[in-house]
Amino acid sequence: MNDTSLLRQDARVIGLVGLAHGTSHFYHVILAALIPWLKPEFHLSYAELGLLMTVFFTVSGVGQAMAGFIVDRYSARAVLFSGIGLLGLSAVMLSSAHSYAQLMLGAFLAGCGNSVFHPADYTLLNQRVSKGRLAHGFSVHGISGNIGWAISPLFLTFVASRTDWRTALLSAALLPLAVLALLVWNRHALRPGSAAAPAASAGAGQGGAFGFLRLQVVWMCFAFFLISAVALAGIQSFAATSLVSLYGMSLAWATTAYTAYMIASAAGMVYGGFLGAGSGHHDRIIIMAFGTAALLSLVLATAVVPAWMAVALMGLIGLATGISGPSRDLLIRGSAPANATGRVFGVVYSGLDSGLALGPLLFGALMDANHPSGVFIGIGAFQALVILTALGVGSKTRLVAAAKTA
Numbered sequence: 001m002n003d004t005s006l007l008r009q010d011a012r013v014i015g016l017v018g019l020a021h022g023t024s025h026f027y028h029v030i031l032a033a034l035i036p037w038l039k040p041e042f043h044l045s046y047a048e049l050g051l052l053m054t055v056f057f058t059v060s061g062v063g064q065a066m067a068g069f070i071v072d073r074y075s076a077r078a079v080l081f082s083g084i085g086l087l088g089l090s091a092v093m094l095s096s097a098h099s100y101a102q103l104m105l106g107a108f109l110a111g112c113g114n115s116v117f118h119p120a121d122y123t124l125l126n127q128r129v130s131k132g133r134l135a136h137g138f139s140v141h142g143i144s145g146n147i148g149w150a151i152s153p154l155f156l157t158f159v160a161s162r163t164d165w166r167t168a169l170l171s172a173a174l175l176p177l178a179v180l181a182l183l184v185w186n187r188h189a190l191r192p193g194s195a196a197a198p199a200a201s202a203g204a205g206q207g208g209a210f211g212f213l214r215l216q217v218v219w220m221c222f223a224f225f226l227i228s229a230v231a232l233a234g235i236q237s238f239a240a241t242s243l244v245s246l247y248g249m250s251l252a253w254a255t256t257a258y259t260a261y262m263i264a265s266a267a268g269m270v271y272g273g274f275l276g277a278g279s280g281h282h283d284r285i286i287i288m289a290f291g292t293a294a295l296l297s298l299v300l301a302t303a304v305v306p307a308w309m310a311v312a313l314m315g316l317i318g319l320a321t322g323i324s325g326p327s328r329d330l331l332i333r334g335s336a337p338a339n340a341t342g343r344v345f346g347v348v349y350s351g352l353d354s355g356l357a358l359g360p361l362l363f364g365a366l367m368d369a370n371h372p373s374g375v376f377i378g379i380g381a382f383q384a385l386v387i388l389t390a391l392g393v394g395s396k397t398r399l400v401a402a403a404k405t406a
Contacts, residue, residue, distance in 0.1 A: 009128070010129050010133045013189055014137045016186055017137075017141060019179055020121065021117055021121050021144045022147050023148060023176050024087070024148065025152070026148035026175060027087050027110055027113070027148075028056075028114070030091065030094070031053055031094075031103075032053060032153070032237045034156055034157075034165050034168065037164070042103065046238070046241075046365075046368045047365055047368050050237060051360070052103055053107070053237060054358070056107040056110055056114070057233075057356035058111065058354070059108050060112075060356075062115075063114075063116070064350040065346050066346070067346055068343040068344070069343055069346070071123050071343075076123040076127070076190075077124070077190045077191065079119075079120045080116060080121070080124070081184065083112075083115065083117055084113070084179055087176045088173045088176035090112075091170070092169075092173050093105065094110070095166045095167075095169035114353075118345050118346065119349070121141060122329075134330075135330060139269050139272060140273075142272075143270060146263070146266040149236070156169075157255060217393060218344060220389055220392045222350070224328070225351030225355060226351040226352075226355045227355065227386050229351065229354070229355025230355040230356075230359040230378075233356045233357075233359020234376075236258075237364070238366075239257070239314070239379075240257065242367065243257055243307075243314075246372050246376075248307065249310070256311060257311040260312070261314040261318035262318060264317075265321055269325045272324060272325050275323065275326070282328070283391060286386070287390050290321065290324060290384070293320040294380045294384040296320070299313060301373045301374075321383075363375050366378065
């Protein structure tokens with residue numbers, strides 16, 4: 001295959017996988033975005049609303065670890081298609097809910113759909129994208145997720161404020177339907193293959209299908225995602241509500257601050273893709289990024305800056321965390337045994353869902369106790385803890401690399 005054809009193939013696969021990932025992240029915040037409508041409609045507390053998101057991410061986390069084995073055993077493409085279909089079905093179910101139990105059922109179904117994306121996406125990228133463009137593929141993958149996070153609250157609040165929350169959810173169901181049709185149309189580009197298989201880690205061949213679970217670095221990566229995701233859950237679920245209380249800004253401005261976070265994070269991932277591709281010290285990039293984000297979060301908690309600057313600080317926090325994204329994925333890829341990409345990313349990324357499940361309960365309780373500043377203090381604290389896990393993963397990965405060289 002010549003360079004032009006290879007570039008075209010890489011771009012198509014990266015674009016299709018990125019679009020699917022953006023759809024997944026769009027659904028991460030469909031309930032959080034509609035809190036102003038769901039709370040009075042169903043007479044719920046913030047903790048009860050947080051529990052809906054906990055159900056979504058708990059189901060997704062458990063399912064994600066299982067989906068990794070299915071992806072490695074069967075087909076990442078088929079698993080991806082099924083997940084997108086389930087997301088659309090969950091939005092239809094949520095739109096017709098008339099009780100808290102029905103909202104729970106819709107959140108459960110959405111979690112099932114969301115569980116397949118990371119193991120399927122990363123397997124497809126490793127199989128179908130050339131090694132030289134893999135860092136950029138990871139960058140686009142992260143960017144598309146952030147775009148989904150950014151667009152979702154804007155779209156849902158726009159539709160809900162002009163119609164109602166049920167119409168907003170029905171409108172959201174059209175997105176996975178359109179994406180699934182496009183992926184099926186281009187299914188030949190996502191066929192099984194092998195373009196950039198990760199190198200085998202030391203000891204990876206022992207223990208069969210579950211041998212990778214004996215690798216300490218895999219569990220360090222899991223902890224990294226768990227802790228960083230608790231901080232992210234605080235931003236996704238209650239940052240906007242907290243900004244309204246702390247700074248007296250309107251909900252529209254608070255939503256804009258959240259969108260600024262996501263857009264800046266996407267921009268950070270663009271830069272992070274080039275930074276990660278040219279660096280062998282991915283842990284150092286992560287440490288600098290999360291250290292900066294933690295300090296800025298604590299500044300927001302003090303409420304000593306004007307409201308317009310709070311929006312800017314949210315953007316800077318997003319920029320810092322976005323820069324770390326590609327280095328994070330490259331660090332994990334370095335710990336993945338050969339032919340176990342789906343399983344490793346499934347287990348590791350279940351840490352993301354676990355953190356996103358725990359976070360809404362923690363930060364929802366802080367809001368119910370009327371401690372909006374505690375939301376940003378908690379976000380900053382968990383961002384600081386990420387640094388410890390990044391140090392551990394980086395040192396273990398270098399030890400494995402040194403062992404293979406020896």
